[in-house]
Amino acid sequence: MFHRIRRRAAQPSEMQRQHYEAFARLEGRVPPEVERMRAEMQSAEPTTVVDDFLPPELRVPSHDQLDGRVMPWAQPIVLDGEIVACTGCGAYRDWVIISTRDQVWLRCRQGHQQHEARLDTAWYNRHSRPADATHATFEDCLRHIGH
Template sequence: MFHRIRRRRAEAEMAEILRRHAEFEARMIAEQGSPYSAATVPEPPAEPAPVVDDFLPPELRVPSHDQVEGRMMPWPWPVVLDDEVVACTECATYRDWLIISTYGQVWLRCRAGHQQLEPRLDTAWFNRHSGPSDATHATFEDCLRHLGH
C-alpha cells in the first residue's frame, strides 16, 4: 500500500518538473526566438576550394597485391601439418624457415637455400599468420638479405 503512495507522489513530482520545464522553454523561446524557426543554409564559398589529393603521399602507400610478386615472412618454429613436422627434402632441416607466398602458392625455404612447394598451405594460412609488412624490396635477394637469409 505504501509503495502505491510513493509511486503516486513520484509521478506527481515528475509531472510538476515537466510542467516547469515546458514553461521555462516557452519563456526562453519568447525572449530569444526559436533556433529552429529559420533553417540556416550555408552560403557557397566565393571561390572554389583548391583540389587536394586526399590520398596518402607516395612514400606512405603500400603496394597492392597485383603490384608485388609475392610476400615473405620468417618462421623460426617447426611447421607442423597433419601432426607431421615438415622437414627440408634436401637437408632435413625442420625449423628456421622462410615462408614465401606467391601466385597463390606457399613455398618453404630453409636456411641452406633449398625451396620446396608446400601444397597443404595456402595464401589464407599465410595471411592469418603473417604480420604487417615492414618493407618492400625490388628484388628477391634484397628481401632475403633484409630477413637475414
C-alpha cells in the same frame, strides 16, 4: 457485409482527405532555415580542393603489384600431425615462407625450396604480420630478413 467494407475502402476517408489537402498546401513552400542556408552557401568563399590521399612515399603496394611476400618462421611447422622437414637437407626449423601466385613455398637456411601444398594463401595471411619493407629482388628480401 463484405461489400459494404469494400465500398467504404474504395473512397478516401475524411482523415485521408485532410492529409491530402494539407500536403497540397505545403507542397510549394520551403522552410526559412533552408533559404537561409542556401544563401550562406552561395555567399561563402569557394574551398580549395585538396588531394587527401597519402603521398607516394607513404603508400603501400597492393597485393597485385607484388610478385610475392616473404616472412621468416623460426619454429617447426606441424601439418597433419607431422613436422615438415626439408627434402634436401632434413632441416625442420628456421624457414622462410614464401607466398607467390596463390602458392606457399618453404625455404630452408641451405637454400632448398619446396612447394607446400597443405598451406595456402589464407594460412599465410593469418600468420603473417604487416610488411615493413618492399624489395626489388628476392635476394634483397632474403638479406633483409637475415637469410
